[in-house]
Amino acid sequence: MYGCQQRLKYKMANYWSKIRRHDVPCPELDINSLRRRPNREQQSVKNCKRLRRAEVNYLPLHPSGETGDSLEVWVEKQRLLNEMKKKDNKKVIQEEMAKTFSVRRLEVVRGSPAVAEFKERWAALFCEAEIKEEFRIITTIPLEHRFLSKVDLYTPKLIALMKTKGGCMGTKLRPLLNKLSQQDNRSDVTVHIVKVLVIRGADGEDPVDASIILEGMEMLSGCRNTANACVLLMGLVYALNLAYPTTLCYTFEAFQKLFLDLDGIKLSPKVHTLKVKLLS
DSSP, rough: HHHHHHHHHHHHHHHHHHHHHHTTTOOHHHHTTGGGSSGGGGTTTOSSOOOOOSSSSSOOOOOOOTTTTTTHHHHHHHHHHHHHHHHSOOOHHHHHHHHHHHHHHHHHHHHOOHHHHHHHHHGGGGSSHHHHHHHHHHHHOHHHHHHHHHHHHHHHHHHHHHOOOHHHHHHHHHHHEEETTOOGGGGGGGSSSSSEEEEEOOSSSSSSEEEETTTTTTEEOOOOHHHHHHHHHHHHHHTTTOOOOGGGHHHHHIIIIIIIIISTTTTOHHHHHHHHHOOO
């Protein structure tokens, strides 16, 4: 296995070298080219833009006959904003979003814009259907089906593992296992970078709704339940090229590598231990 990986590694290195030598347009190479960086970054290898989570279409080429600097990009954005105001136009929005994917992806990877600012320019992306479609284009796999099927597969083992926990962790999990919960407080939303906000009814049992919080702002509401909110949150993480929050890095790693089965070979010790227990 190691030998195959090394051969593939050297073949890809030779492939990239040939592309550079013949000046073939390739956004994945151009974005990291020292010649195209600002003067202050030309001697630095920092801020290298590379695949982090098994993306397939990380930085695709623009459609034939179009460039990112053309006025047409701005026109397409305005058309999307206008189409969002109409009804029964999902097909038109999907076509326009697919057409502008390369421009949007380059903007996300190169500029790392604030989520609120990006939402103003690409409002059509922040709906359930487009998040799933964006994820499918980036990774080529169906987001909801893959995630929920793995959740269904692992749920019995996860519940069994939770019940064996003792100490402080067991105390924290007991209310969840007993279906007891407290009313969520919206006042602390702004201090969270990434969060799923669950709204419960008066009885505190089943969630009435769920929302997604990014960079302290509510970016998506009407997620219906926690599971669907987690699905859409992973979709947004990929669509916006967001880094996993430090305090939840293992949770998101489990989402990606266990529930979405993306880059599942390289696991941290904690996630690897969890996987062994789930498959035992």
